Amino acid sequence: MAVRDEPLTRPAQTGRVAAGAAALAAIGVLLGGALLGLVQEAAHGWESAAAAFDLYLLRVARFTLWQAALSTLLSVAPAVLVARALARHPRFFGRAFILQLFAVPLALPAIVAALGVLALYGRAGYFAPVFTALAGERWQGIYGLPGILVTHVFFNLPLAVRLLLAALETVPADQWRLSAQLGMGPIASFRFIEWPVLRAALPGVAGLVFMLCATSFTIVLTLGGGPRATTLEVAIYQALRFDFDPARAIVLMLVQVALTGTVVAILSRMGASMTGDTSLPVAPRRALFPGRGETSLNAVFILAALVFVAGPMAAVVAAGLAAELLRLAGEQAVQAATATSLLLAILAASLCLILSAALVVARRALELARGAAKPSLLEMAADTGAALVLIVPPVVIGAGWFILLRHVGDVFAFAPVMVVTVNAVMAMPFAVRALRPAYDAASARHERLCAALGIAGWNRLRFVDWPAMKRPVATAFAFAMALSLGDLGVIALFGSESVQTLPFLLFQRMGSYRTDDAAGLALFLGVLCLALMFLAAHWGREGR
Amino acid sequence: MNRITRSGAGLRLEAITFAYPGGASMRFDLTVEASDTVAIMGPSGSGKSTLLSLIAGFEMPASGRIVIGGEDVTLLPPHRRPVSMIFQENNLFAHLTVAQNVGLGRSPSLRLTEEDRAAVADAIAHTGLAGKEKRLPQALSGGERQRVALARVLVRERPVLLLDEPFASLGPALADEMLDLIAALHREQGMTVLMATHDPRDAERFSRTLVFVEGGTISAIGPTQKFLSGHGPAAFDRYLGAHRALR
Numbered sequence: 001m002a003v004r005d006e007p008l009t010r011p012a013q014t015g016r017v018a019a020g021a022a023a024l025a026a027i028g029v030l031l032g033g034a035l036l037g038l039v040q041e042a043a044h045g046w047e048s049a050a051a052a053f054d055l056y057l058l059r060v061a062r063f064t065l066w067q068a069a070l071s072t073l074l075s076v077a078p079a080v081l082v083a084r085a086l087a088r089h090p091r092f093f094g095r096a097f098i099l100q101l102f103a104v105p106l107a108l109p110a111i112v113a114a115l116g117v118l119a120l121y122g123r124a125g126y127f128a129p130v131f132t133a134l135a136g137e138r139w140q141g142i143y144g145l146p147g148i149l150v151t152h153v154f155f156n157l158p159l160a161v162r163l164l165l166a167a168l169e170t171v172p173a174d175q176w177r178l179s180a181q182l183g184m185g186p187i188a189s190f191r192f193i194e195w196p197v198l199r200a201a202l203p204g205v206a207g208l209v210f211m212l213c214a215t216s217f218t219i220v221l222t223l224g225g226g227p228r229a230t231t232l233e234v235a236i237y238q239a240l241r242f243d244f245d246p247a248r249a250i251v252l253m254l255v256q257v258a259l260t261g262t263v264v265a266i267l268s269r270m271g272a273s274m275t276g277d278t279s280l281p282v283a284p285r286r287a288l289f290p291g292r293g294e295t296s297l298n299a300v301f302i303l304a305a306l307v308f309v310a311g312p313m314a315a316v317v318a319a320g321l322a323a324e325l326l327r328l329a330g331e332q333a334v335q336a337a338t339a340t341s342l343l344l345a346i347l348a349a350s351l352c353l354i355l356s357a358a359l360v361v362a363r364r365a366l367e368l369a370r371g372a373a374k375p376s377l378l379e380m381a382a383d384t385g386a387a388l389v390l391i392v393p394p395v396v397i398g399a400g401w402f403i404l405l406r407h408v409g410d411v412f413a414f415a416p417v418m419v420v421t422v423n424a425v426m427a428m429p430f431a432v433r434a435l436r437p438a439y440d441a442a443s444a445r446h447e448r449l450c451a452a453l454g455i456a457g458w459n460r461l462r463f464v465d466w467p468a469m470k471r472p473v474a475t476a477f478a479f480a481m482a483l484s485l486g487d488l489g490v491i492a493l494f495g496s497e498s499v500q501t502l503p504f505l506l507f508q509r510m511g512s513y514r515t516d517d518a519a520g521l522a523l524f525l526g527v528l529c530l531a532l533m534f535l536a537a538h539w540g541r542e543g544r
Numbered sequence: 545m546n547r548i549t550r551s552g553a554g555l556r557l558e559a560i561t562f563a564y565p566g567g568a569s570m571r572f573d574l575t576v577e578a579s580d581t582v583a584i585m586g587p588s589g590s591g592k593s594t595l596l597s598l599i600a601g602f603e604m605p606a607s608g609r610i611v612i613g614g615e616d617v618t619l620l621p622p623h624r625r626p627v628s629m630i631f632q633e634n635n636l637f638a639h640l641t642v643a644q645n646v647g648l649g650r651s652p653s654l655r656l657t658e659e660d661r662a663a664v665a666d667a668i669a670h671t672g673l674a675g676k677e678k679r680l681p682q683a684l685s686g687g688e689r690q691r692v693a694l695a696r697v698l699v700r701e702r703p704v705l706l707l708d709e710p711f712a713s714l715g716p717a718l719a720d721e722m723l724d725l726i727a728a729l730h731r732e733q734g735m736t737v738l739m740a741t742h743d744p745r746d747a748e749r750f751s752r753t754l755v756f757v758e759g760g761t762i763s764a765i766g767p768t769q770k771f772l773s774g775h776g777p778a779a780f781d782r783y784l785g786a787h788r789a790l791r
Contacts, residue, residue, distance in 0.1 A: 172633075172634040174631040174632075174633070174634035174635070175634055175637070177597075177600070177602050177622070177629070177631070178631075178634075178635065179652075180601070180602065180621065180622040180623060181600060181601075181622040181623055181627070181628070181629060182623060182648050182649065182652045183621075183622075183623025183624070183652045184623075184652040184653075185652065185653075187653065188652045188653045188654075191653075192637055192640065192648070193637070196637075196638075196639045289621045289622070
């Protein structure tokens with residue numbers, strides 16, 4: 001038999017690469033269709049598009065950046081204090097609980113959080129009497145910028161705390177010991193130990209928070225009030241749903257993509273994490289001897305953050321339990337929305353998994369095939385394809401298709417397809433993050449063995465890859481499903497009487513001042529998403 | 545604060561008990577004479593590092609007393625104890641220069657007097673690092689980094705020096721060089737030295753007394769020469785045998 005100088009695994013590659021290419025093509029069609037909608041419309045009426053570059057646009061763009069910058073500052077600056085306080089006290093009762101609680105906002109649908117904030121600080125919220133008494137006049141609720149900021153901080157303060165704490169955990173135990181031996185007080189310890197680590201982590205954390213706030217849709221939609229508190233994404237939605245002004249929508253979309261593209265480019269240059277999940281050791285052993293003054297100050301920081309974060313969650317639970325849950329559960333609209341939501345979420349999660357797995361598998365196959373050579377364009381595309389959705393936010397994709405599809409027929413009839421595809425792509429960065437390390441590790445172990453034994457295709461999937469991938473797949477699925485369940489982006493554009501999801505129904509009930517119904521639905525939706533996220537985290541942990 | 549220069553201090557652990565959460569209970573009784581040089585040997589996980597951590601104050605014993613130089617230090621925080629410690633690595637702050645890292649030994653906020661600066665320069669010269677004051681740790685070799693840690697020990701002037709496998713990440717030649725440097729410093733300053741090590745050659749080259757730690761307690765103590773020439777306890781010979789077999 002002729003011995004050829006060929007990489008061991010060549011025959012196994014083509015299938016995997018083809019799968020990846022197909023997945024990339026699917027993502028390309030989704031994004032390309034949106035762009036096509038844009039371009040085609042712009043070509044039709046570029047004069048009106050040009051005319052849309054007006055003061056309104058300027059004001060919306062400025063507000064988008066301004067609220068994102070403020071939200072970032074208000075989230076990250078306190079997070080430094082809280083993360084440092086948690087790092088300085090590695091062991092106290094309830095610390096693990098606080099860290100768990102700080103992971104909850106990551107899993108909570110934005111609309112549920114918005115409702116929690118309103119139930120607490122709104123016009124008829126639990127705190128309204130207090131504020132009324134303090135101000136001496138009727139409390140008007142925190143709509144507009146304050147409401148947006150409070151909700152953004154609710155989401156991003158805990159995220160920033162966890163990320164910064166994870167950075168502080170990288171300080172070697174010996175350095176804490178050294179600082180204890182040298183007698184460093186809180187200020188010296190901050191200057192020599194904590195600040196250097198935090199300074200390195202801060203740009204990435206702040207960038208991530210800024211990005212999340214600049215593309216925040218649901219929170220601004222529910223809490224923003226009128227033209228003075230509108231972001232680009234919400235303006236796109238309003239231009240399409242209310243004014244039907246595609247020209248304006250297009251200009252807004254262009255500005256939005258340019259903006260997020262710039263932020264993502266800067267972020268990835270800094271090597272920042274853009275999915276923002278962290279795992280934290282529960283109680284590291286660390287030699288720390290904070291004095292009484294510092295301890296009480298730290299306790300104040302931690303307690304304040306705890307109350308701020310737990311408040312809206314507690315309000316969701318309290319308001320939800322006060323609602324007529326049984327009547328709600330019996331309502332036909334609720335049952336239909338639940339069924340629709342679950343079905344669409346399952347489909348979106350399945351599609352997300354298929355696309356993500358195809359990219360992961362193709363990237364690895366291409367990496368194996370090239371050996372030490374430079375990665376090909378296709379491999380780089382498979383590597384970063386999942387992140388494209390970060391640059392083109394879901395609402396923009398939806399808006400592009402909205403504009404394109406109205407030439408084809410009833411736009412609202414496409415709602416299910418749009419929700420499933422866009423939600424699937426939206427969850428891909430997270431799914432890839434769950435799948436890729438497991439697959440690459442399994443591949444590194446088994447690749448040669450499979451080649452030697454001639455195990456490929458279906459058999460390989462069944463006997464070799466599936467056992468290693470079960471848990472990461474479950475994690476990614478639950479995560480994608482939770483994201484899709486809670487999303488009020490695409491459905492806000494495409495939703496109608498005939499196709500309603502839970503967040504859409506919740507949004508409608510909020511809009512028609514049926515606060516009790518909204519509270520009950522929010523509790524239901526929140527519990528559903530949290531349960532899925534809990535499962536995702538649980539499987540993810542055991543899979544390691 | 546203890547400023548006992550140019551001499552060592554005696555050290556006594558009286559019925560110290562300690563356990564990590566979920567770990568087995570340990571118990572240490574130990575007396576070390578002032579200015580002695582002690583090698584602490586024993587299998588991995590036997591409690592060598594824990595013993596040093598207890599003396600340094602990084603861990604608090606459940607019961608018992610630690611006395612250094614006649615003073616009960618059991619309840620003192622690490623920086624109030626007359627002790628300096630060098631770890632296997634991470635002895636330096638990566639973003640501070642050699643001079644700053646040494647200077648931290650005099651003032652944890654780096655507010656240094658003229659006298660402090662002179663002491664720092666002196667210690668840097670003494671450890672063979674002259675001319676490298678402004679370098680960052682990343683521009684130093686592994687051996688040089690440990691020298692910086694030693695220089696800091698010198699400016700701190702504490703009568704007890706603890707070394708936790710300080711040369712485990714250095715090659716044999718460098719390790720010998722470092723041992724000679726520590727031996728020279730010991731001759732000059734006379735501080736009491738306790739060094740945890742896996743390597744019988746380190747113990748032989750440097751220590752007068754050998755402490756054998758096994759299963760979370762001190763199972764034997766005696767002259768290093770006697771232990772290493774095969775006249776020590778049988779358990780120690782077995783440990784050495786196993787250790788040699790591994791090498």
